[in-house]
Amino acid sequence: MYINEKYSTKIYISCGNGIYLFSNESATGKTRLFKVLRKIQGYDKDIKTYTYDDLLIENKTLDAFLENIGEGISVIFIDRFDMHEVSQKNIEQLKRLGKDHIILIDCKQIELLAECDFNDAGITMTEQTITVEG
Amino acid sequence: MLKLRFRNEKDTYDESIVEHDIEKLFFATTIEKNDLTVRLLKQIENAEYVSSSKYRDRFGIVLSISDLSTGTKAALCVQYHTDRIIDLVECGFNAIDAILENCKDGCVLDSEHTTACYSAEGDISVELDGKEFTSIDALNEYIMER
Structure with a gap:
């Protein structure tokens, strides 16, 4: 579980350790979540983000x-x-890290992660909150 | 007519004109207000066009056009880059359906379908294997049987 209510966008990630894939749907808030976590990464140091850029x-x-x-x-x-x-x-890296971390992945080609025993994650957002449930 | 190609069928399309990085292509695109843009923003994002650099999101907040989802960006790129093949690898099913329903020109690259296909509604104008499809049911049936 990860909760961060310090900033203007509150983050609630109701997941245990493991690998989570978001549903194959566009415009659900994944990129917004990424951008917020990217900012938090610089301040709170308990988050790591990675993107193609x-x-x-x-x-x-x-x-x-x-x-x-x-x-x-x-x-x-x-x-x-x-x-x-x-x-x-x-x-192998993801499987290892998934034991001790909540790993959220935006991936449409689920076959890429077939070996990872991933969970599904749902995301909902309001104007000021983003909630992820696994 | 919107051309549909599948990524694994490399002899059916010209790889040199495939755009894989939608974020990069969108960054080089000026989005103007027209019926198609308005429909795509509404259908995928529940958003409204404000200007070439801004849109109003589902909460009524005006955001930079760069904050649109990759799926919406891909849909808009289909409209503005009809001479390219737009790779839909980063599109969710809802964005792909919106493209099939609304885009009547351009070319898109999708993953091969082995089970459930498209859920788009209404009339479509899609070409696959030299055949034209005007209904999603007919397209789905053809894809499952080919």
Whole structure:
């Protein structure tokens, strides 16, 4: 479970540790959630986010991101997962991290993560809140 | 007519004109107000067009057009880039259905379907394998049997 009510957008992630895929639906709030968590990442240090832009701008691979999550992280959010070439190593990294973290992934091609024993996550939002339920 | 191609059938389309990164393509696109733009924003996002750089979201808040979902961006790109093939890999089912229902031009690339297909409603104008489809049921039936 992750709750953050410190900022103008309140975040409620009602999930235990594990890997969660959002439903295959557009415009549910995933990118908004990503952007808010991205901001929080800089302030609260208990979140890690990764998106395709990290590869384009910083040349940071998914491998490198997953290998360097660090200590004290509660939630990992991977946006635009479909844009990456996913390796077996990435799958193993995700499975390992899923034991101790809440991993939220925006991925439409669920077959990419078939080996990960993922859960489904639903997302709802209001003007000031974003809620994820797994 | 909207052309539909499947990603794994590489001999049916020209890979050199496929746009995989919708965020990049959308960033290079100026969105003008027209009937199709208004319908797509409403149907996928429950949003309204405000200007080429802003839209009003479902909560009535005016946001930057860059905050639209990738699915909505893909749908808008189909309209504005009819000379490209738009990869729908990052589109949710609702965005894909909205594209099929509303876009009558352009070309899109989707994942191969082995089970449930599209749920779009109303008349469509889609070409696949050289055949034209005007109903979603006929398109779905053809895809499942081909």
